[in-house]
Amino acid sequence: MRILFVSNLYPPNSVGGYEKLAFSVASELSRRGHEICVLTSDHGDAIADYPGQRVFRELTLLTGETIYEPFAGDEEASARLRERNDNRLRDTVAREKPDLVFSWNLFFLHPSMLATLESLPVPVAVMLTDNWLINMVKPQWWQSYFAAEVMGGGSAAPPRGSSPSFVSRVRARLRNIRAKEAHPRANAAGPARRSLTAIFGSHYMHDLHRQAGLTFAREETIHNGVKSLGTPTHSGPDRGLLVDPEGSVRLLFAGRLVDLKGAHRAVEALGILRRTRPDLPPITLTILGDQQDRSYERTLAAAVEASGCSEQITMRPPVRENELRAVFAEHDIYLFPSLYEPFSLTLIHALGEGIPTIASDAGGNGEIVVHGRTGLTYPRGDSQALADRIATLVEDSALRARLGAAGRVAAARFTFTTMVDSMERLLEDMR
Template sequence: MKLLFISNLFPPNQIGGYEVLCARVAGAMAQRGHEVRVLTSCYGGRISDHEGMRVAQGLRLLCGDTIYQSFAKGELRRQVISDDNAIVTRELVERLRPDVVFAWNLYGLHKDYFHMIERLGVPAVCMLTDNWLAEMMAPAFIGTYFERHIYGDRPGGGLVPAETIHKMEVAAIFGARSMQALHEAAGLGFRDATVIHNGVDLTDVLARTRKPRRELGEGPVRLLFAGRLVRLKGVHTAIEALGELDRRSGADRRSFSLTIVGDDTDAVYLAHLMSLVARLGLAEKVTFLPPVAEADLGDLFDRHDLYLFPSLYEPFSLTLIHAMATGIPTIASAVGGNVEIVEDRRTGLIFAPGNATDLAAMIAFLAEDGELRERISQAARDAAAQFTTTRMVEQMEAYLARQIMR
C-alpha cells in the first residue's frame, strides 16, 4: 500500500504519546513493505531522518508561540495559512497518489482542512486516540463535556448526546472504546469505524526480571507519578492524597513520599502544584524530576513502590501500559481508557477521578497488603503483554487494506 500519514507533529517535534505512536506505526508500516510518506508541520523546527519513509514538514499550525496557546493573528492570516496547508496537501496527494490517507492528530489545523481531506478522492482514515476531531467539529459539546465531566460537577458521569449530527466521509480507528463513545455522543458519524487499542513495544520491558512486590523496603512508601504536568493528568489529586496520608501518619503507620516525573512546560500549573505542596507542608516529601527516556522507565518504576495514575481525562495511556508491564502495582482513575487497561483488584486498583480521599484510601490499602501487591504485579504484566505494537499494527494494516477495497 501507498500510505500518506498526516499529523500536526512528528518526532523529534513532539509533546506527548500521540506523536510517538504515529511515528512507530509509520515506521512499522514501512518495515512491512508499504510505501510511507509523512506530512507534518514545521512546528518545533527540528529535523530528523526516519528510516524507510520520507517526512515533509510543509504544514503550519494555527496556534500561538506554543501549541498550548490559541492562534491570535486574525481571521485573514488564519485563512491564508489554511489555504496554504490545503495547497501543500493536495499537491503531495497528486504526486504521491496514495492508496490511503491516514490522518492522526490534526489539532492546530482548521476544520476546513479536515473537510479538504474528505474531498481528496482518496480513502481517508482518522486515528482517534484523542478528542481533536470532536473539538474541531463540535466545540460546544466538547466545551460542555470538559466543564461538567472533567473539571465540573459530574466527573465521569453519563454523557448527554449532542443534537447536531455530523456525517463525514472518512473512516475512523478509535484507540479506545471510550473515545468511540465520546465521538458518538458529540454527534460525529463515520463512513466506517473500528476500535484498535494502542500498543507499546514491550519486548525489553517484559524480558527483564520482575521486581518482587510483596515486601516494602525500609522508610517511606515511595509513590510515583510519571507523565506531563498538566491539569488533565490530575497531579494535584496525587499531592492532595499524600496530604491526607500525611495527616493520618503516626508511630504505628507507614509514611509516604511522592516523586513527580514529567514535562513541566505548563508553568502556571507547575506553580499551582508548588503552592499546593507548600500549603500542605509536604516540601520534604515531594520531589519533582524532569522526564526520563522511555528506555529508563523500567529503572524508574523499580525504584518506587506504587504508581499513581490520577488523570481527570485519559483516552488511552501508553505510559500506564508500560508501568504495568514492569510489574509496579498501579492505582488509576476510573476515566476513559484506564478502565479498558486496568481491571480493578486484579491488575491494579481503580479510584474515583479527582477524589483525593478515595485515592489516599487505595494507597493505604495497597501499601498494607503485600500479597495483593504481588498478585497485582504479576497479573498486570500478563495483561500489559496483550497491548503490543505488533498486534496494533497488524490490525491497522488489515483495516486500512479493507478501506481500499470498499
C-alpha cells in the first residue's frame, strides 16, 4: 500500500506520545513493505530523515512559538494559513497518489482540514487517540464535558493549587475554534456522521465520541500498544522488597508536566502523608517530565512549596523510552494521577516492568489497571484518596509483590505488534 500519514506533529519534534506512536507505526508499516509518506507541520527546529519515509514538513500550526502559546495573528492571517494548509494536503495527495490517508492528531489546525480530508478522492482513516476531532466539530460539547467530567463540579474551575491560565487557554482555544467554524469550509462536512474510518485507541475514546454525537462510516477500537522493553523471562526486582536497603520508599511520577497529568496531585498526596502519617517510613517522590508549559511549572512549584516536602522531591528531565526500565527499577511505586487520560502508553510500560502502580480512574486508565488485581485506582483529583492508596502499598509488601506480578501479565495484552497487525488488516480492507 501507498499510505500518506497526516499529523500536526512528527518526530523529531515531539511533545506527547501520539506523534511518537505515529512514527513507530509508520516505521513498522514501512518495514513490512508499504510505501510511507508523511505530511506534518514545520513546528519545531529539528529535522530528520527516516529510512523508508518521505516526510513533508509543510503545514503551519495555529499556535505561538510553542503549542502552549496562542496564535498571535489576526483572522486574516489565520484564514491565509488554513487555506494554505488545506491546499498542501490536496497537493500532496495529488502528487503522491496514496492508496489511502491515515490521519493522526490534527489539533492546532483549523476545522477546515477535516472537511478537506473528507473531500479527498481516496479512503481516509482517522486515529482517535485524543479529543482533537471533537474539538474541531463539537467545541461547545467538549467545553461542557471538560468542565463537568474532567475538572469536576460542573464548572471549569482549575484544580486546587493550580494556575487558572490552563483553563483560560482551553476556553480561548474553544472560542477561536467556534469563531473559525463560521468559515464555509469548516461546515462543509455536513452532519455528525463522518464519512471516515475511525480507529479508537481505547473503548473510552469510542464512548466519548458517541457521547458527543459523532459516528463514522466504519469504527474499530484498537488498543494502543508498546514495544516490549524486556524479554519474556525478564522478572525485574522483587517488588515485595524496597529498592532502598535503608527502608525509604521511592515514589515516581513520569509524564508530561501539564495540569491534566496531575503531578501536583502526587505532591499534595505526599504532603498529606507527611502531616498525617508520621508512622510511615521516609518517602521520596521523583517527578520526571518536560517543563515546556511555563504556567504549569509555576503551579507545580507552588504545590511543592505548600506541601512542605521540597526536600523529599526530586525533579528530573524526561528519558527515552528504552531508558524507562532503569527508571522504574529505581523506584518502588509508580503514580499516575491524571485528570483526563485517553489511553496511556507510559502506564502500560509501568505495568510491564512490574512496578506497583496507583492510577486515577480517569478515561482509559481502567482498561489497563484493574483495582486490587493489577494495580490500585482512586477517584481522579482526590489527593486524600491517592495518599491513602500510597499508604496501603507502603505498608503491604505482599500486595506490592502481587500487583507487580499481575501487572506484567496485564501489560502483555497491549503489544505494539498486535496493534500494528490490527491496523494493517483494517487499512488493507479499506482499499
